[in-house]
């Protein structure tokens with residue numbers, strides 16, 4: 277899309293669904309920034325009120341009441357814009373409604389009606405706009421949803437309609453581009469946005485709907501839409517949470533299913549009976565508002581979206597596309613990398629690592645075989661087996677050693693142990709979480725400030741039950757099956773956390789005692805930005821102990837460092853930054869406040 281779009285000041289913008297929520301926020305913001313705006317929705321009275329408000333603030337706007345489900349009404353809307361302002365520069369297909377309930381229980385007529393609005397409304401809008409845009413150029417902006425990348429239960433038909441919008445938008449873009457038409461076609465994919473969406477939705481659940489976290493303000497979406505009106509943009513997701521969901525859905529579909537089954541049924545329900553069953557599916561509701569009534573914390577901006585829309589973000593589509601263009605980003609990353617990052621697959625003599633999405637597992641070769649350290653995410657057993665086979669043929673390991681039992685370190689354990697029938701070793705204080713005795717204490721999503729932290733309440737923490745197959749690490753600090761290695765008790769992140777150390781060449785497998793990326797931040801994790809950091813904060817339950825553990829490890833002066841999260845690194849520079857982390861731990865790693873900062877859990 278190598279052409280320029282006009283400045284908003286010189287644009288005529290048509291917005292559907294403009295009497296509430298995202299559409300209203302977009303129309304108001306566009307008018308405030310000097311665009312002439314045509315607002316449309318089915319709610320004439322409310323449209324008039326919004327237009328009056330815009331005019332009172334000095335903006336230029338008109339309205340035209342129309343139902344996007346009616347193709348002729350969309351043609352009339354385009355004519356109205358032309359008659360009033362003599363041009364159409366940007367057309368925003370925003371109108372949409374929600375429909376909550378199990379897909380087996382939602383009536384067919386409602387499903388079809390929803391598609392008439394959410395999907396056919398977009399088609400009708402594009403069909404009306406293209407004839408006017410093809411000569412003078414401009415932008416079509418279709419509002420999709422993160423549920424158009426990854427379906428969400430209880431919003432099944434809605435998710436399907438947004439998948440359809442994505443498919444249609446992608447095809448339209450290619451066709452217009454191939455014809456050389458100067459029309460930018462954008463798909464904007466909001467995450468949960470605090471609009472009256474839940475109140476406008478028809479609801480077949482037994483409670484009032486609530487947004488899955490995190491929830492963004494409508495202005496965050498409006499700002500992104502208007503960015504697309506000025507700069508040709510293929511697609512953009514609002515909110516790292518939505519991006520994360522889409523990425524996880526693509527990379528680990530079964531894990532995502534499981535996570536959603538465990539969380540999204542409850543997360544989408546308020547603790548209240550339904551009070552808007554009908555919603556706005558068949559016709560507009562009375563008075564409208566821009567904002568919704570979520571009980572969740574609302575984020576005004578999305579750091580992720582700003583990064584993705586920035587110049588750097590546009591140059592690094594891999595950030596947005598996640599693993600799809602891993603080759604591209606690896607090349608960029610190598611060029612940007614500071615010294616001392618070692619290839620994960622060959623960390624130190626006889627030590628190989630594998631990154632499973634966001635967590636590392638390690639294999640250590642010894643004289644007669646090999647041993648696995650940690651067991652990655654749920655659903656990754658096949659990947660770990662294939663990788664190990666590449667190194668050791670089809671020989672199973674002699675044992676699996678665990679640094680601790682958090683879900684991202686034991687996910688594939690059950691499957692691997694069944695397959696290989698090998699003993700598992702962990703510190704005795706981790707055994708309750710490996711024998712089904714009790715769950716880990718809850719995470720603290722408030723610490724660390726990043727999206728991975730805020731998401732942490734969704735992470736599983738139920739204990740797994742290995743029964744007698746899990747054994748205590750011996751009290752003499754030797755590591756079973758690994759002569760030359762010692763285990764070091766490094767509590768704090770969890771009470772029974774251990775790291776593994778080989779004094780001969782000062783190789784350290786650190787587990788989560790510290791990280792070489794900022795594990796609380798989605799962007800840092802997605803790009804594996806190298807940076808010495810404390811343990812993943814949301815799960816850390818004793819900060820004094822965590823500091824003492826980092827000091828203990830820094831005192832070993834490791835030359836090769838293999839962490840649970842982030843790059844494997846080596847050399848004096850990294851040894852020194854670990855030293856610095858140890859010295860300044862309370863200042864740089866310990867959160868200012870938080871559940872376990874004031875009330876540590878002691879093992």
Ligand SMILES: [Zn+2]
Nearest residue numbers: 682769788815
């Ligand atoms: Zn952990």
Ligand SMILES: [Zn+2]
Nearest residue numbers: 682684788840
């Ligand atoms: Zn971890």
